[in-house]
Amino acid sequence: MKRKRLLARLWQFQNDNGYIPQVSINKLAQELRVSKIEIEGVISFYHFFHKEPTNKYIIYLNKSIVSEFKGYNNVKKAFEKETNCTFETNNKDSLFSLFETPCIGLSDQEPAALINFYPFTNLTPQKVRSIIFHLKNGNNLKDISSNPTSKIQYKPAKNKTIFFRDYVLGNSIKKLKNLTQNQVLSELKNVGVSGRGGAFFQTATKWTYCKNNKNKPKYIICNADEGEPGTFKDKAILNNLPGLMLEGMILAAYVTGAKNGIIYLRAEYKYLQPKIEKAIALMYKSGFLGKNINGIKNFNFEIELQLGAGAYICGAETALIESLEGKRGEPRIRNLFPTEAGYLNKPTVVNNVETFALAARVIELGSCFFKNIGTKISKGTKLVSISGDIAKPGIFEIEWGTTINQLLSIEMCNASEPYYIQINGPSGVCINQNEFNRKIAKEDLACNGSIMVFNKNRNIIQIIENFTKFFRSESCGNCTPCRAGNQILLEKIKKIKNGIATANDLDDIKKWNNIMKLSSKCGLGKYSASTFSSAIDKFRNYFNKIIIKNKGEIKFDLEAAVFDYNELIQNTQN
Amino acid sequence: MKEVSFKIDGRDCKAEKGQNLIEAAKQNGIFIPTLCYFKHLNPLGSCRVCTVKQNGKPIAGCTVSIAEGMDIEVNTPELLDNRKAILEMMFVEGNHFCPSCEKSGDCQMQNLGYETGIRYTRFPHLFVDRIVDARPERIVVNQNRCIKCKRCIEEVITNDGFKVFNFTNRGNQTLVSVDYEQEAKLSEAQAEHAMHICPTGSILVKGKTFGKPFGDRQFDYAHEGQNIPLTDIKKQVKSNKRKMRVATTSLAGCFGCHMSLLDVDLGLLDLIELVEFNKSPLTDIKKFTERCDIGLIEGGCCNTDNIEVLREFRKNCDILVSVGECAIWGGLPAIRNTVPLEDCLKEAYLDSLTSEEGETVIPHHEDIPKILNKVYSNHEVVKIDYHIPGCPPNANHIWNVVKNLLFEEEFSISYPEFKYD
Numbered sequence A: 001m002k003r004k005r006l007l008a009r010l011w012q013f014q015n016d017n018g019y020i021p022q023v024s025i026n027k028l029a030q031e032l033r034v035s036k037i038e039i040e041g042v043i044s045f046y047h048f049f050h051k052e053p054t055n056k057y058i059i060y061l062n063k064s065i066v067s068e069f070k071g072y073n074n075v076k077k078a079f080e081k082e083t084n085c086t087f088e089t090n091n092k093d094s095l096f097s098l099f100e101t102p103c104i105g106l107s108d109q110e111p112a113a114l115i116n117f118y119p120f121t122n123l124t125p126q127k128v129r130s131i132i133f134h135l136k137n138g139n140n141l142k143d144i145s146s147n148p149t150s151k152i153q154y155k156p157a158k159n160k161t162i163f164f165r166d167y168v169l170g171n172s173i174k175k176l177k178n179l180t181q182n183q184v185l186s187e188l189k190n191v192g193v194s195g196r197g198g199a200f201f202q203t204a205t206k207w208t209y210c211k212n213n214k215n216k217p218k219y220i221i222c223n224a225d226e227g228e229p230g231t232f233k234d235k236a237i238l239n240n241l242p243g244l245m246l247e248g249m250i251l252a253a254y255v256t257g258a259k260n261g262i263i264y265l266r267a268e269y270k271y272l273q274p275k276i277e278k279a280i281a282l283m284y285k286s287g288f289l290g291k292n293i294n295g296i297k298n299f300n301f302e303i304e305l306q307l308g309a310g311a312y313i314c315g316a317e318t319a320l321i322e323s324l325e326g327k328r329g330e331p332r333i334r335n336l337f338p339t340e341a342g343y344l345n346k347p348t349v350v351n352n353v354e355t356f357a358l359a360a361r362v363i364e365l366g367s368c369f370f371k372n373i374g375t376k377i378s379k380g381t382k383l384v385s386i387s388g389d390i391a392k393p394g395i396f397e398i399e400w401g402t403t404i405n406q407l408l409s410i411e412m413c414n415a416s417e418p419y420y421i422q423i424n425g426p427s428g429v430c431i432n433q434n435e436f437n438r439k440i441a442k443e444d445l446a447c448n449g450s451i452m453v454f455n456k457n458r459n460i461i462q463i464i465e466n467f468t469k470f471f472r473s474e475s476c477g478n479c480t481p482c483r484a485g486n487q488i489l490l491e492k493i494k495k496i497k498n499g500i501a502t503a504n505d506l507d508d509i510k511k512w513n514n515i516m517k518l519s520s521k522c523g524l525g526k527y528s529a530s531t532f533s534s535a536i537d538k539f540r541n542y543f544n545k546i547i548i549k550n551k552g553e554i555k556f557d558l559e560a561a562v563f564d565y566n567e568l569i570q571n572t573q574n
Numbered sequence B: 001m002k003e004v005s006f007k008i009d010g011r012d013c014k015a016e017k018g019q020n021l022i023e024a025a026k027q028n029g030i031f032i033p034t035l036c037y038f039k040h041l042n043p044l045g046s047c048r049v050c051t052v053k054q055n056g057k058p059i060a061g062c063t064v065s066i067a068e069g070m071d072i073e074v075n076t077p078e079l080l081d082n083r084k085a086i087l088e089m090m091f092v093e094g095n096h097f098c099p100s101c102e103k104s105g106d107c108q109m110q111n112l113g114y115e116t117g118i119r120y121t122r123f124p125h126l127f128v129d130r131i132v133d134a135r136p137e138r139i140v141v142n143q144n145r146c147i148k149c150k151r152c153i154e155e156v157i158t159n160d161g162f163k164v165f166n167f168t169n170r171g172n173q174t175l176v177s178v179d180y181e182q183e184a185k186l187s188e189a190q191a192e193h194a195m196h197i198c199p200t201g202s203i204l205v206k207g208k209t210f211g212k213p214f215g216d217r218q219f220d221y222a223h224e225g226q227n228i229p230l231t232d233i234k235k236q237v238k239s240n241k242r243k244m245r246v247a248t249t250s251l252a253g254c255f256g257c258h259m260s261l262l263d264v265d266l267g268l269l270d271l272i273e274l275v276e277f278n279k280s281p282l283t284d285i286k287k288f289t290e291r292c293d294i295g296l297i298e299g300g301c302c303n304t305d306n307i308e309v310l311r312e313f314r315k316n317c318d319i320l321v322s323v324g325e326c327a328i329w330g331g332l333p334a335i336r337n338t339v340p341l342e343d344c345l346k347e348a349y350l351d352s353l354t355s356e357e358g359e360t361v362i363p364h365h366e367d368i369p370k371i372l373n374k375v376y377s378n379h380e381v382v383k384i385d386y387h388i389p390g391c392p393p394n395a396n397h398i399w400n401v402v403k404n405l406l407f408e409e410e411f412s413i414s415y416p417e418f419k420y421d
């Protein structure tokens, strides 16, 4: 067995047994000639792999902030009551195992859960009761699961719609007969196609680096790990336009000369796997994958799909590559781009799902089509997924340059009393009402696709706490500022919640954000405190209400400090 | 190999093209502290202590290969403070009780703490319960002290090529775990090597003690001749010619700091000329009779009485100084902070070897102070103006701080007097 097959093998054991038994670990260690602790290190990195036995139905309830605001607590209680189990503990002699999990990409239909990776959405205690009832009666899981569609809530006028227009198989690939590699690149450059995973790196530049690299073989990787809480726009492409994404990968192969492509699909989207595989099969059948693609001699390319196993950090490209190689998903040090040394140390292009889909549309429609869509700098449209306190949560294809106010209007997502908006998920930025006239554009609010809208009644410190806990457990654990920093921030949050924080504490948070930003190894650590830090400035009134204003004062909560003692004495008296 | 020119903090430097920055800097006489870096390993970039700026962008210094014209910043105020902050994070994330650590004095992390002059941490201590794993054949792994630098993971390999250590879990749960089967294959020399490369006291070899006494340890006199200026102390010089008044107390401490206070020997006679003691165990004055210029606090707060006394000191002293590790962050009494209070008291009064069979009552009375849920550092309770590290702090260190605070003359601390044990 090759090491790169490790995750697939672990999935096999996990699926067959409900956990990965010690004998399997021993076997894998022997096959790979590595120590067992190495295999255990991989297993324990991914939260969908279990080392302890689980029961027939594994329930993962989403604990994202949107879910929390939409009734998470009651749903959680309902699950515990109906199954007679508790979360995160191994309940023997039960049909069920209960776990919490970060965002599963269903923010428009929260609270949501995965049961054996089938989605269940818009949960209520009543709904939970009926689900558990059905399962106890042996009904088929798939039959009772929700069938969440990606609700396309908005697209621009027909002549301005890029993504959600009719899809005809192979339209972009067919153009390759008359396009050289360099022509493809200049088309992308003309439109200014840049990475939709969030970094907005010029896609043509990335592909050129890989093309110019003499080293072989080369790889094309599609990043379908969409883990940033509140993001579910890639899922809309995987759901509605998987072929378009595949065509983008094929274009990348054409340009760079790669022979193999891999789609790294987050396990949370496992229910989309059949659909994607069907789309791949159709590509082979139609001559757009395999040998001599589209009749172009020696243009050979194959695509396979690999499942992640529950780790947000694997969305970061070098961590993703490590994961594909069968390792813990720890980001690499940043001295080489993946286009120089990526998957198996070979030149590799990693792009986001939407980036590939966009590339395919650019070649299909021609760069001229984009001329009058968007702003001067940001051409075309952007997919955003909007959730929270709005009437129409879902997917929006918007022209670059659309303002937040327009987004919030009745015509679009119809927000009620919007107050706090989180752009780009927890790693992104928050904005207040004074900024609602800002534009979604690379030159202003460069949005990767996640927008969460919260109204005035939402507790900001609850939002921050949810985010910080997310980072605390999703950090790969490698570097000090990120691993320790997020734990330390939670202590400050505790202090704020206890009402004993002062203006000094808020200053500390801003300084500590700078330290984490300066010294963390990858984006996760760098940006994990930036929302907290900027919220302090942007929602000053809110924070002023919950802290002690006097800077020099130190408030010690003596009552809280003796609470345990008093309890204990009371309880041991009789 | 081609020689290239580059700059460190504006200074012209030369090195071989592609050379590692840590090495290149060293050759040019500039020291960049590291904890995970090893010359012969691929850079790990995990501890982040060596964070520098390359052409304005922050990066781990150990991952930089020198190229022509590079502009590196190493010792700017921002980076120096950042380095200190990362070390402080390591101190608060683990449970580093230097005085009870076998490797104290030979610990690279502790030494960097001295070098960067950490007297107290800006971050709250986390006090997470961690295990001491004695299951391996030859070694003991004390997770309280592990900083996850990854050195042992990369470096300790059995003769037949298997890793002995690896990370398990992730996030705040990340651990360096041992493969017991592979560990059993290690020779005594290999085990000692593992202990040696551990930059803290996390990996120890069973039955092996650090035979060297205080003063002879690796870092005891590492910076002999160097001084730490006390310029960050705000002076409290008074113009009236009266003797300066000092008060002292011991909260949750062992009186070791007070003993050290007396350790200036004959210097004490000079001091008495300059200061007088008010409330203090040394004078047995129980209540403040006058406002004092300085209060020296030994020990942290473990019960309600400590809190009361500390607040009393704050009210009656112009300047409060936390003296010693217990005062600064809880110190040895804070070992209990990783254990719930209930377990502590039950162990002490109900379930211990000496408690009566069937004992159910934990002693309590309205006159007995209540035990707090954990031991608190003094600066969590009241404002503290200065911290003097050490367990106990060196006598000269204490008195030089006091003198620097009260008198016009400038005093400083010599490095060997700056210790955590």
Ligand SMILES: Cc1cc2nc3c(=O)[nH]c(=O)nc-3n(C[C@H](O)[C@H](O)[C@H](O)COP(=O)(O)O)c2cc1C
Pocket (backbone or CB within 6 Å): A194, A195, A196, A197, A198, A199, A200, A201, A223, A224, A225, A226, A227, A228, A312, A313, A314, A315, A316, A317, A318, A350, A351, A352, A353, A355, A356, A522, A523, A524
């Ligand atoms: C912590 C972290 C998480 C990330 N998660 C994702 C993700 O879920 N999906 C994604 O496409 N890119 C993600 N990225 C960005 C990728 O590293 C990478 O930039 C991207 O896949 C490149 O593709 P693009 O140029 O098409 O955007 C993440 C980056 C970081 C640092």
Ligand code: SF4
Pocket (backbone or CB within 6 Å): A313, A330, A331, A474, A475, A476, A477, A478, A479, A480, A482, A483, A520, A521, A522, A523, A524, A525, A526
């Ligand atoms: S910043 Fe966080 S996630 Fe990124 S490498 Fe460091 S510990 Fe891992």
